[in-house]
Amino acid sequence: MTEPITDQLRSEIRDEIDRILRETESSTLSIGENLGQIVRCADEFVSAIKDRMASLDSSSGGGVAATLDDQCRTVDGFVADLTSAVEEQASVADKVIDTSKTVACAAQSVASISMQSRMLCLNTMIEAGRLGNLGRPFMVIADQMRELSEGIARSNEQISKLAVDLIPLLDDVKRNIAGLKERTDSFSDDFEGHRGKIQEVTTNLQEAAETSLTLGDDKLASIIECSNDALVDMQLQDIVSQRLRRILRLADGEEVERAKKLTKGVDGSGPTATELMQTGAVTSGFVSEELEESSEDLEAGEMELF
Amino acid sequence: MGKIIIVDDSATMRQQVRQALAPGGFDIVEAVDGQDGLDKVSGDDDIEVMILDVNMPRMNGIELVEALKEKGRVDAGLKVVMLTTEGHADLIQRAKAAGAKGWIVKPFKPDLLLAAVKKMAA
Numbered sequence: 001m002t003e004p005i006t007d008q009l010r011s012e013i014r015d016e017i018d019r020i021l022r023e024t025e026s027s028t029l030s031i032g033e034n035l036g037q038i039v040r041c042a043d044e045f046v047s048a049i050k051d052r053m054a055s056l057d058s059s060s061g062g063g064v065a066a067t068l069d070d071q072c073r074t075v076d077g078f079v080a081d082l083t084s085a086v087e088e089q090a091s092v093a094d095k096v097i098d099t100s101k102t103v104a105c106a107a108q109s110v111a112s113i114s115m116q117s118r119m120l121c122l123n124t125m126i127e128a129g130r131l132g133n134l135g136r137p138f139m140v141i142a143d144q145m146r147e148l149s150e151g152i153a154r155s156n157e158q159i160s161k162l163a164v165d166l167i168p169l170l171d172d173v174k175r176n177i178a179g180l181k182e183r184t185d186s187f188s189d190d191f192e193g194h195r196g197k198i199q200e201v202t203t204n205l206q207e208a209a210e211t212s213l214t215l216g217d218d219k220l221a222s223i224i225e226c227s228n229d230a231l232v233d234m235q236l237q238d239i240v241s242q243r244l245r246r247i248l249r250l251a252d253g254e255e256v257e258r259a260k261k262l263t264k265g266v267d268g269s270g271p272t273a274t275e276l277m278q279t280g281a282v283t284s285g286f287v288s289e290e291l292e293e294s295s296e297d298l299e300a301g302e303m304e305l306f
Numbered sequence: 307m308g309k310i311i312i313v314d315d316s317a318t319m320r321q322q323v324r325q326a327l328a329p330g331g332f333d334i335v336e337a338v339d340g341q342d343g344l345d346k347v348s349g350d351d352d353i354e355v356m357i358l359d360v361n362m363p364r365m366n367g368i369e370l371v372e373a374l375k376e377k378g379r380v381d382a383g384l385k386v387v388m389l390t391t392e393g394h395a396d397l398i399q400r401a402k403a404a405g406a407k408g409w410i411v412k413p414f415k416p417d418l419l420l421a422a423v424k425k426m427a428a
Binding site for chain 1: 360392416
């Protein structure tokens with residue numbers, strides 16, 4: 001024969017159930033906090049990624065792609081200026097060469113004139129010698145003119161030599177300028193290839209940014225959905241806990257004592273606990289207990305706005 | 307955004323409702339049962355929306371919304387949404403007659419609750 005449950009045993013059972021419920025509720029609260037924190041962190045992470053990806057967008061000032069485009073345009077401008085300057089210098093070199101050649105020709109003419117002048121002076125000196133004393137002043141003048149003519153010839157020879165020496169130097173300059181132009185053109189061609197690669201990298205960066213944004217949004221949506229599902233499960237667990245609590249209150253006699261106090265007569269007498277339960281003065285706290293089910297009842301998770 | 311009071315004897319449920327409404331930027335207060343809810347709403351005219359459980363000690367949710375109607379708060383603009391495990395049609399009608407604006411049966415989906423409350427608070 002089974003021994004009846006004593007009041008002490010009943011109290012111990014009640015206390016243990018109460019302890020388990022409190023621990024369960026505490027754990028549930030903690031899980032709820034952590035879930036909320038997970039969703040907040042995920043949201044902040046996705047927002048941070050979006051901000052970083054925005055810096056790669058070529059349409060925004062300061063973005064990586066925009067910066068690369070600007071640098072390419074700067075290089076293009078520099079190469080164009082350099083090419084123009086090289087061509088201008090080549091033109092100047094040509095003009096200097098032409099001028100040098102003109103100077104050389106002019107020097108030859110001066111040399112010829114100087115030679116003729118010296119011959120004239122010699123002849124004058126000879127004729128002046130024949131005149132004797134009368135010719136002496138002419139001889140002096142002719143001699144001075146001969147010296148002048150020789151001086152001119154020496155200067156002209158230097159000028160001619162300089163002009164001739166200048167021409168090969170200018171040819172070297174012209175060759176160097178041509179070489180510089182060739183290297184500039186080659187750089188320009190190479191840079192065109194690099195520009196293509198830079199644009200390809202930029203396009204890849206943008207595509208990676210868009211993919212990351214889409215993935216981030218998808219993952220955030222998944223996290224929120226999973227979190228909501230977990231929250232619904234926690235609600236179900238809490239509903240069970242609350243029902244257990246109400247049953248404990250009923251078994252504990254709290255509601256009975258409350259009802260007794262309300263129905264106690266002036267002389268202290270009143271209905272018994274059993275009578276109170278039978279009359280419905282004591283309930284487990286579920287308002288709908290006495291109601292019959294109806295097809296118009298709402299099911300779990302349903303909502304109606306009036 | 308408006309001020310909202312959550313009335314439920316379950317701390318877990320109050321936490322979940324608060325988290326569900328957090329994206330709405332609402333100012334949220336809590337009450338632990340019907341009597342606590344009545345006291346807080348009576349003392350604060352800024353509360354615009356009440357999220358209210360039904361099965362609570364001291365005063366259940368139906369009794370609370372009927373008491374608030376009697377005090378004139380419902381007619382003054384307080385919007386009451388019942389959030390409860392109950393779904394009985396008679397209870398829903400009783401709450402509706404007392405001025406409640408909505409009824410949601412637990413467990414609720416956070417995004418649906420937020421949408422409903424935003425509609426109430428608009």
